[in-house]
Amino acid sequence: MPLTNKPTAKQVAHAAGVSISAVSRAFSPNAPIDHQKRKRILAAAEAIGYVSPARRTAEIIAEGTITLVAGDLLNPFYPTVLDLLARRVQESGRQLVVYALPANSDVDAATDQILASRPSAVIVTSAQLTSKMARACRQHQIKVVLLNRVQRDIRINAVACDNYQGGRDVGRLLLERGHRKIGFIGGVANTSTHAERARGFREVLAEAGVRIHAQALGDFEYPGGYRAGQALLSMNDPPGAIFCCNDIMALALIDVARERGIRVPDDLAVVGFDDIPMASWNAYRLTTVRQPVELMVQEALSLIDDPNIKPTDDGITRMLTGSLTLRNSS
Amino acid sequence: MPLTNKPTAKQVAHAAGVSISAVSRAFSPNAPIDHQKRKRILAAAEAIGYVSPARRTAEIIAEGTITLVAGDLLNPFYPTVLDLLARRVQESGRQLVVYALPANSDVDAATDQILASRPSAVIVTSAQLTSKMARACRQHQIKVVLLNRVQRDIRINAVACDNYQGGRDVGRLLLERGHRKIGFIGGVANTSTHAERARGFREVLAEAGVRIHAQALGDFEYPGGYRAGQALLSMNDPPGAIFCCNDIMALALIDVARERGIRVPDDLAVVGFDDIPMASWNAYRLTTVRQPVELMVQEALSLIDDPNIKPTDDGITRMLTGSLTLRNSS
DNA sequence: AGCGGCATTGAAAATTTTTCACTTTCTCGA
């Protein structure tokens, strides 16, 4: 028995009841070995804490990778995020892997695949981080950052726009403009984005003794926003102002108004949230809360690069202030 | 001297005038070795064709990577492409690396970084492939596919929508609708996308004895399309139909028309190219040529996965037919 | 000038990977 306590392939061979060359084969991607035996050997190696030198080199090289797990790449908000994030990651000599979560799917099914290549960090956006994945990342010393999202059920790093404050800003604006019959089009009810924007908005109205006059859910998408807009503008006593908790739904609402001869903002003020590029198009000129995308990307990478923040730590949340961007829709 | 001709670290040590352990250190990312000596050893190793087992394992694992090099992630056409591509790549057990080219920058500066991790394939989109990068990919046995682009100066694999045929389809449609004062808003003059769409359009008009009544360039972006639209609609004798060689510019043109009280399509027919999601919004209902995105992604991956197509081959071009998508703008 | 700390280095020890002969299993054709 050697005096050193550093795990060796010999110990793994003994624990798994195979030869040393089988252990070497199990760690070599192309080497012929029975699939079940490979699994057994790798499990024994993990229990002992052994990684072959070849595999260790591959993992050190993979530490130059950050993986973005995205639940909604089709949302027009994300090209800007992705472009910025990719460029910042590259500038630091690293590479960005993009993993698109299939619709109606959570990260559990993808955890093994995402972590197989041992990225140095994982950024999750427009998706729910599960406790299984959080645990697996901690076990492999991989930092996780939620981007544009906050979760209360898991202690994890997060960078997000202050949706609550943004909702308050919108409420205040509409009250200042004299509106009292105020509507609200929400996104998806059990998401923090919807909840926080709605909560801030509602509280400011309530502080002024105003209740939401009418509301509907729009699924954060154009068709949903269109339907919700139709419902609200079909009322006998329709609202004179509507806050949509994202821009796409606000643009759809403006299209509904236009089709009904309702003038924006004279007959109906419309406010969105995000400041996607289309919000500034002349057809819309949408007043909206601009998310601080540059700062969000920068802060996410700062959390990842901060040596004092460990993958096993409880997590830090950084809320960044959005800015009300006034255009013609209000 | 062993009878086998497989390169060894011993040969590299001899060629570089160092010890065998220095060779091992040169291939180990964290090992202490003088920087210049490391470069010298790695150069000698490359000349001999030697790669250490550890480094080879890292490269084999990296063969599970496809890198997308993108010149314009902000274009609303690309979220769909990216989402589809990422999902197809994942489904085959691989990962997608995204490299965003900085504006006004070509792939030469990024070649070393892109190829350092030895992806199994590189897909280039909205960017010009340079001969330096083509050569480097061939040398490292990495397949390259141009996506949504064709280049004449380099023999390389390419998958693209048949822009020429799409331009012809648009020309035919406008002629059938009785238009004779026909305008054209182009993108960027020295891009194949612009040139082929323009060429097909022009030829169909010429075959009917019609010349383009008015034209301008719009940079493939909303502000440029808006300016071009203003120029054309300010004419004494403005066109009654305009083909914009991408959708964004067509949407901007529709905004200009609306602001001037010009009814679309009664006073001005507008046709775009791409079928981005915004084209179907009720504010626009744009007639456009839909790019076959699903098929393009599928064909690009087919080229990559076809064992009969070698990285050093001359290249195959697959042109896929777009489909005219009729909406209210025409 | 001397000492300590750090970086680098090659020889040698330790470890890992590859080779090769052997065994077992699978496939195909008669």
Next chain:
DNA sequence: TCGAGAAAGTGAAAAATTTTCAATGCCGCT
């Protein structure tokens, strides 16, 4: 069904690589 050949898997041993450790050189400080 049977037999031959091919393919897959295996461990022992040879070959190759990685790690260890002692030595050297350099730098900064007292």
